[in-house]
Amino acid sequence: MKKQETDLIFEAATTAEDQEKLRSEGVSEDELPPVGVRRYRRSRFHVKPRDAKVKVSLYIDGDILEYFRKRAEPPHAAPYQTQINNELRRVMKNDSSDEAGKLNDILNNEEFLRALKEKLATV
Numbered sequence: 001m002k003k004q005e006t007d008l009i010f011e012a013a014t015t016a017e018d019q020e021k022l023r024s025e026g027v028s029e030d031e032l033p034p035v036g037v038r039r040y041r042r043s044r045f046h047v048k049p050r051d052a053k054v055k056v057s058l059y060i061d062g063d064i065l066e067y068f069r070k071r072a073e074p075p076h077a078a079p080y081q082t083q084i085n086n087e088l089r090r091v092m093k094n095d096s097s098d099e100a101g102k103l104n105d106i107l108n109n110e111e112f113l114r115a116l117k118e119k120l121a122t123v
Contacts (some may be wrong), residue, residue: 008041008042009039009040009041009042010039010040010042011037011038011039011040012033012037012038012040013036013038014033014034014035014036014038015035016035018033019032019033019035065080068080068083068084071083
């Protein structure tokens with residue numbers, strides 16, 4: 001089913017009270033939306049979070065940065081930012097929190113601990 005053109009348009013209304021609230025929250029005058037109703041057209045393209053690159057500023061240890069910059073020096077190597085991103089994605093996919101939860105369950109399992117104690121007594 002094709003989206004109607006009206007599905008891509010939405011309205012936003014701002015009142016004087018809304019402006020006062022925004023001022024009290026520290027919004028500057030030139031950032032305040034005008035009083036009244038405005039119409040916006042939604043984008044027809046939706047970007048999946050995985051496909052979107054988000055600019056961030058973060059502090060990392062100098063030796064880590066140097067390591068990835070050196071890895072990026074050879075011809076045809078991926079840029080160091082891409083390599084860092086790939087390593088973070090690998091860590092995310094291999095999230096060890098599930099393993100830590102399993103390990104914690106085992107260590108708190110009284111039946112397992114009794115069986116382990118008996119087994120160790122025979123060794």
